Amino acid sequence: MTDFFLFVRDHADKLLEQTLTHIGLTFLSLLVALLIGVPLGILIARRQRLAGGVLGVAGVLQTVPSVALLGFLIPVLGIGVGPALVALFLYALLPIIRNTYVGITEVSPSVKEAARGLGMTPNQVLTRVEFPLALPVIFAGIRTATVINVGVATLAAYVAAGGLGEFIFSGIALSNVSMMLAGAIPAALLAVGFDFGLARLQQLSGRKLRVGALTFVVMVPFISAFYLLPGRQDKLIAGFAHEFYGRADGYPGLQKTYGLQLQPRLIDQNLMYEAIHREQVDIISGYSTDGRIKAFDLLVLDDNRHAFPPYAAAPVIRKVTLNRYPDLELTLNKLAGKLTDSVMTALNYRVDYQKESPEKVAREFLNQAGLHKQGVHSTGLKPGAGKSSERTETVVVGTKVFTEQYILAEVYRQLIEGQTDLRVVTKTGLGGTQICFDALRTGTIDFYPEYTGTGLLVILQPPAKTLQKLPMQTDSVYQFVQQQFRARYQMDWLKPLGFNNSYCLMMRREQAQQLGIRSIEDLVRYLGIN
Amino acid sequence: MIEITDLTKQFAGHTAVDGVSLHVGQGETLVLLGTSGCGKTTTLKMINRLIEPTSGSIRVDGIDVRQQFGPEFRRRIGYVIQDGGLFPHYTVAEAIATVPKLLGWEADAILERTRELMAKLQLPETILSRYPGELSGGQRQRIGLARALAAKPPVVLMDEPFGALDPFTRRHVRRELFGLNELRETTVVLVTHDVNEALELADRIALMDKGRIIQIGPPDDLLNQPATDFVREFLDDKPHRLHD
Numbered sequence: 001m002t003d004f005f006l007f008v009r010d011h012a013d014k015l016l017e018q019t020l021t022h023i024g025l026t027f028l029s030l031l032v033a034l035l036i037g038v039p040l041g042i043l044i045a046r047r048q049r050l051a052g053g054v055l056g057v058a059g060v061l062q063t064v065p066s067v068a069l070l071g072f073l074i075p076v077l078g079i080g081v082g083p084a085l086v087a088l089f090l091y092a093l094l095p096i097i098r099n100t101y102v103g104i105t106e107v108s109p110s111v112k113e114a115a116r117g118l119g120m121t122p123n124q125v126l127t128r129v130e131f132p133l134a135l136p137v138i139f140a141g142i143r144t145a146t147v148i149n150v151g152v153a154t155l156a157a158y159v160a161a162g163g164l165g166e167f168i169f170s171g172i173a174l175s176n177v178s179m180m181l182a183g184a185i186p187a188a189l190l191a192v193g194f195d196f197g198l199a200r201l202q203q204l205s206g207r208k209l210r211v212g213a214l215t216f217v218v219m220v221p222f223i224s225a226f227y228l229l230p231g232r233q234d235k236l237i238a239g240f241a242h243e244f245y246g247r248a249d250g251y252p253g254l255q256k257t258y259g260l261q262l263q264p265r266l267i268d269q270n271l272m273y274e275a276i277h278r279e280q281v282d283i284i285s286g287y288s289t290d291g292r293i294k295a296f297d298l299l300v301l302d303d304n305r306h307a308f309p310p311y312a313a314a315p316v317i318r319k320v321t322l323n324r325y326p327d328l329e330l331t332l333n334k335l336a337g338k339l340t341d342s343v344m345t346a347l348n349y350r351v352d353y354q355k356e357s358p359e360k361v362a363r364e365f366l367n368q369a370g371l372h373k374q375g376v377h378s379t380g381l382k383p384g385a386g387k388s389s390e391r392t393e394t395v396v397v398g399t400k401v402f403t404e405q406y407i408l409a410e411v412y413r414q415l416i417e418g419q420t421d422l423r424v425v426t427k428t429g430l431g432g433t434q435i436c437f438d439a440l441r442t443g444t445i446d447f448y449p450e451y452t453g454t455g456l457l458v459i460l461q462p463p464a465k466t467l468q469k470l471p472m473q474t475d476s477v478y479q480f481v482q483q484q485f486r487a488r489y490q491m492d493w494l495k496p497l498g499f500n501n502s503y504c505l506m507m508r509r510e511q512a513q514q515l516g517i518r519s520i521e522d523l524v525r526y527l528g529i530n
Numbered sequence: 531m532i533e534i535t536d537l538t539k540q541f542a543g544h545t546a547v548d549g550v551s552l553h554v555g556q557g558e559t560l561v562l563l564g565t566s567g568c569g570k571t572t573t574l575k576m577i578n579r580l581i582e583p584t585s586g587s588i589r590v591d592g593i594d595v596r597q598q599f600g601p602e603f604r605r606r607i608g609y610v611i612q613d614g615g616l617f618p619h620y621t622v623a624e625a626i627a628t629v630p631k632l633l634g635w636e637a638d639a640i641l642e643r644t645r646e647l648m649a650k651l652q653l654p655e656t657i658l659s660r661y662p663g664e665l666s667g668g669q670r671q672r673i674g675l676a677r678a679l680a681a682k683p684p685v686v687l688m689d690e691p692f693g694a695l696d697p698f699t700r701r702h703v704r705r706e707l708f709g710l711n712e713l714r715e716t717t718v719v720l721v722t723h724d725v726n727e728a729l730e731l732a733d734r735i736a737l738m739d740k741g742r743i744i745q746i747g748p749p750d751d752l753l754n755q756p757a758t759d760f761v762r763e764f765l766d767d768k769p770h771r772l773h774d
Contacts, residue, residue: 110611110612110613110615111615111616111617111618113580113611113615114609114611114614114615114616114617115617116580116601116604117578117580117604117609117611117615117687118604118605118609118628118629118632118677118678119601119602119603119604119605119606119607119629119632120601120632121601124601124632129617129619132619133617133618133619
């Protein structure tokens with residue numbers, strides 16, 4: 001609990017800013033929903049034939065899950081305020097249209113007839129009789145819409161529109177409970193507070209309600225203005241994943257090493273690539289072998305001061321397995337250095353974007369590298385040997401759940417079965433690092449491809465002192481994890497595959513070339529020039 | 531004052547009012563009497579154009595109602611419905627001021643007229659700031675009438691005005707209201723299915739059935755010289771025991 005209060009105290013500025021953004025976002029969308037929903041509700045109360053259709057469409061929109069709705073909107077509107085506002089607006093629409101419609105149609109027919117009978121024009125009947133009488137019902141709709149929007153507005157953080165969701169999603173990405181609560185508690189309080197306040201307003205009778213409602217409606221644009229307060233804008237706009245923004249080896253590391261100062265927008269990591277492709281942001285965080293680098297023609301900025309720890313990939317294998325199959329080490333080490341960054345990126349690209357199977361991509365890679373089935377002849381076996389029926393011994397390779405690891409699993413399987421008599425079973429569904437590592441330790445799998453940085457920071461988690469002394473270079477980290485894994489877990493890191501799937505910053509290649517930016521140092525220099 | 535000629539109204543193939551012709555003289559009270567669904571209310575609502583006729587003509591004060599703008603025309607015709615038809619969100623004072631305001635009267639004139647009506651209807655001024663929900667049925671009915679009379683219309687249309695009151699209150703309110711000088715000088719068309727009410731209030735009764743007028747004339751004529759068996763039976767309102 002003290003952690004939480006410390007966090008709130010340290011981030012009070014940001015918290016206030018995000019709360020205001022959150023309120024602004026909620027009310028801006030509410031304003032638009034009022035401007036469109038109330039007239040639409042009145043229209044369908046007048047022309048009942050339209051009511052079924054309009055309410056049906058608004059009802060369907062309401063049932064679309066919020067994340068899915070953002071999914072529909074992003075291809076059309078990109079990221080940022082656009083999709084967030086439109087999603088919030090669509091959610092606010094149904095309660096407002098429906099309650100306006102119901103409120104007006106439920107005004108007693110004899111009252112409406114009396115109003116006409118006294119000589120009111122249709123507009124006078126609406127403004128003097130129907131609307132005031134429908135007001136409590138309409139207001140109930142506004143209240144519902146406000147509360148829904150406070151909740152849904154947390155999702156704005158997915159698409160770089162800010163709000164309290166930034167704390168929540170960053171907190172989840174970093175397993176930082178204080179951060180999560182710093183977003184979740186104010187969001188919950190806002191919802192409860194608005195609900196309570198509007199409920200009080202709704203209970204007022206007659207004239208007081210009309211005055212109160214009018215005051216509220218007049219205030220909405222002003223509250224919305226919170227969102228429009230101009231913020232500082234960088235020359236280049238950065239969009240970072242929540243995890244990258246918060247992790248010590250992510251953005252904070254860059255700040256420390258390069259003195260980089262940005263006002264990054266936080267976006268869901270899968271949307272960043274779309275955002276930079278559409279030029280809504282200019283710099284994004286990511287992983288250096290992501291297939292999307294090739295797909296969207298991005299340039300990975302050089303990190304010559306090694307702010308990002310190296311994430312060199314290498315197979316981690318049990319000592320027991322190595323002792324039982326001494327050939328295996330030789331075979332696996334044949335891949336050493338063969339998979340460079342660009343090769344791995346290209347393989348990822350082919351699977352992710354060209355929808356080729358990992359099996360095919362792996363086979364073609366091995367053929368090109370001259371590693372396919374070579375060993376069959378060298379061991380002197382007859383052609384046709386190496387059929388699985390004749391293989392009696394089995395090794396199990398595990399992977400985490402993402403494309404790169406699936407490809408590597410296929411490469412290993414084809415390589416080993418091509419070069420030895422071993423049978424290979426792949427277990428490709430092993431969630432994250434911890435699950436893979438546990439499977440390896442218990443012997444469920446014999447080896448899996450791991451990254452040195454992950455081995456260091458997630459599995460070994462050395463004390464801060466040790467980390468400070470350790471140079472963040474590919475070789476030194478590799479040697480450190482290899483030595484530690486041997487000593488502690490009786491596991492060995494075989495030779496690195498060659499690529500380094502580390503954090504990186506990237507820009508659109510075209511823009512980077514125009515600005516003459518090739519490295520993070522160049523970027524810092526460019527941002528420093530006014 | 532009101533001249534109706536060959537008035538017909540059809541709703542989706544069903545004829546609600548079928549060739550009705552009648553006239554109502556200045557200051558006269560005409561009662562449209564009949565069973566539910568006989569077309570009397572439809573006839574009434576066509577007079578102030580709440581319902582547009584299919585064919586036929588209506589003249590009020592010599593002018594065809596169709597030549598006038600509906601809402602403006604209705605402001606000059608009083609209209610009273612069951613239970614007053616008061617707006618739940620208007621106070622008594624606002625209710626009485628409704629039509630004068632629509633007509634653009636000065637605030638002073640409205641206030642003076644309100645006081646005058648309250649006095650005539652024997653209502654305490656303390657209820658001026660009350661909402662209809664806080665009034666008794668009889669008070670609501672009186673306010674409904676005050677609202678209709680506020681702008682001194684030459685013609686008042688009433689649709690079952692006492693329908694929501696219990697028989698005792700109904701008789702009482704009815705006598706009191708129709709005793710007002712103000713109403714005696716006004717041309718009134720009143721719709722009811724209550725024979726006693728018709729006999730008591732009407733200068734003339736038009737008895738309707740299936741969209742047509744069966745007989746029209748002073749109450750005595752209908753009682754003494756019923757044109758058909760239907761008229762005789764309808765007016766024979768004495769209670770009968772079953773099987774005697």
